Amino acid sequence: MSETRLILVRHGQTAWNAQxxxxxxxxxxxxxxxxxxxxxxxxxxxPITHVYSSPALxxxxxxxxxxxxxxxxxxxxxLLKDLDYGRFAGAFIEDVQKEAPGLFEQWRDSPETVxxxxxxxxxxxxxxxxxxxxxxxxxxxxETILAATHDSPIRIAASIAxxxxxxxxxxEYLKAPLASITILILKPASIELEIFKETSHxxxxxx
Numbered sequence: 001m002s003e004t005r006l007i008l009v010r011h012g013q014t015a016w017n018a019q020x021x022x023x024x025x026x027x028x029x030x031x032x033x034x035x036x037x038x039x040x041x042x043x044x045x046x047p048i049t050h051v052y053s054s055p056a057l058x059x060x061x062x063x064x065x066x067x068x069x070x071x072x073x074x075x076x077x078x079l080l081k082d083l084d085y086g087r088f089a090g091a092f093i094e095d096v097q098k099e100a101p102g103l104f105e106q107w108r109d110s111p112e113t114v115x116x117x118x119x120x121x122x123x124x125x126x127x128x129x130x131x132x133x134x135x136x137x138x139x140x141x142x143e144t145i146l147a148a149t150h151d152s153p154i155r156i157a158a159s160i161a162x163x164x165x166x167x168x169x170x171x172e173y174l175k176a177p178l179a180s181i182t183i184l185i186l187k188p189a190s191i192e193l194e195i196f197k198e199t200s201h202x203x204x205x206x207x
C-alpha cells in the first residue's frame with residue numbers, strides 16, 4: 001500500500017467566530033471567503049484527486065473554491081463534523097463561563113474528561129477521525145486528498161500523528177487557526193505530519 005497525503009483545512013472565518021461563540025454553525029463572512037480563496041490559491045499545484053468536507057456549510061464553502069479549481073465534486077463526510085458541543089453549541093463563550101464555570105474550567109484543564117450534555121466527548125471524536133483516516137488509506141492509496149473540517153478534528157488528527165493524548169487537546173500548540181493547512185502522510189503503519197497549521201497563504205489578508 002502506498003502513502004496517502006491528507007490535506008486538512010480548517011474552514012474560514014464566520015460571523016460566529018468573530019462574535020466569540022462556541023462553534024456549531026455560521027457561514028463564511030467576507031474575510032472567510034477571502035481566506036477560502038487564499039487556500040485555493042495555495043493548493044493550486046497540489047495533485048488533489050478527491051475533496052471531502054464536513055457537512056457544515058462553513059466547511060463546504062471553504063472546500064468549494066479548491067474543488068472548483070480542480071474540477072472536482074465534494075464528498076460530504078459526517079466523520080469530519082466538529083466536536084458536538086450539545087446544548088452549548090452557538091452559545092457565547094462568556095455566557096458559558098457564567099452558566100457553567102465548573103464545566104468551562106474542566107474543559108480547559110482536563111478536556112478528556114468532558115462529555116457535553118446532548119453532545120459528545122473527545123474519545124468519540126478521536127474514534128471518528130481514526131475511522132476517516134482508515135477510510136482514506138483504504139480508498140485513496142497513493143493519492144492526495146483534501147478534507148475541509150474544524151479546529152477540534154484537526155487537533156485530534158495532529159494528536160494521533162504526534163502520539164499525544166486527548167488531555168493535551170486544549171493546548172495552544174495544537175490549535176488550528178482559521179483557514180490553516182495541515183498535511184498528514186498516511187503510511188501503512190504510521191502517520192507523519194508533513195505540514196502543521198500553515199498560514200503563510202493568509203499573510204496578505206492580515207497585513
